[in-house]
Amino acid sequence: MKDKIRFGNSSITYTISKSKRRKTSQIIVDSKGVQVQTPLSKTNSEIKKMVTNKKEWIFKKRLEFQDKKNRKRVKTKTKTLEYLERRTWKLASKIGVKPSQVVVKKLKSRWGSAGKTGIITLNEVLLKTPPRIIDYVIIHELCHLKIRNHSSKFWSLLYSHDKKFQDKINWLELHSKELFKKK
Numbered sequence: 001m002k003d004k005i006r007f008g009n010s011s012i013t014y015t016i017s018k019s020k021r022r023k024t025s026q027i028i029v030d031s032k033g034v035q036v037q038t039p040l041s042k043t044n045s046e047i048k049k050m051v052t053n054k055k056e057w058i059f060k061k062r063l064e065f066q067d068k069k070n071r072k073r074v075k076t077k078t079k080t081l082e083y084l085e086r087r088t089w090k091l092a093s094k095i096g097v098k099p100s101q102v103v104v105k106k107l108k109s110r111w112g113s114a115g116k117t118g119i120i121t122l123n124e125v126l127l128k129t130p131p132r133i134i135d136y137v138i139i140h141e142l143c144h145l146k147i148r149n150h151s152s153k154f155w156s157l158l159y160s161h162d163k164k165f166q167d168k169i170n171w172l173e174l175h176s177k178e179l180f181k182k183k
């Protein structure tokens with residue numbers, strides 16, 4: 001069963017699990033939440049008292065787990081930035097072009113660009129788009145290393161590497177407002 005106590009402006013919810021075999025009580029705080037393991041004889045109000053006595057400790061412990069989760073999220077983010085880079089090199093060798101450098105960063109209004117010196121720049125907002133969209137933007141910019149403009153030659157080169165590119169252009173147009181809205 002579940003119960004909770006107040007702690008300042010927030011509350012602490014905990015799960016109670018009673019066991020015949022238990023002789024002592026124990027409070028466990030982990031990523032799943034707060035769990036109180038007690039002998040069968042313990043009443044719920046006794047348990048509440050026990051949790052109340054330990055509330056500062058529980059609260060601190062819970063914060064630690066949230067921090068850990070946040071750190072994990074940051075780690076995942078750098079991994080995906082690397083993903084954009086790795087994906088670019090992979091597609092570049094498939095297409096047969098060699099960027100001088102691949103840069104992933106925040107861009108104000110573009111998905112990506114291909115610089116004169118061969119630098120491919122990608123907007124990190126792409127991380128919020130599906131893989132097929134990421135691939136399209138990368139392929140688009142890589143094709144610019146061969147053909148700088150948007151001539152029909154360019155589009156047929158693009159077509160040879162991505163038969164469904166028009167779908168992706170439509171997707172990007174549909175979503176550009178929301179993706180560029182925040183920073």
Ligand SMILES: [Zn+2]
Pocket residue numbers: 140144150
């Ligand atoms: Zn272009």
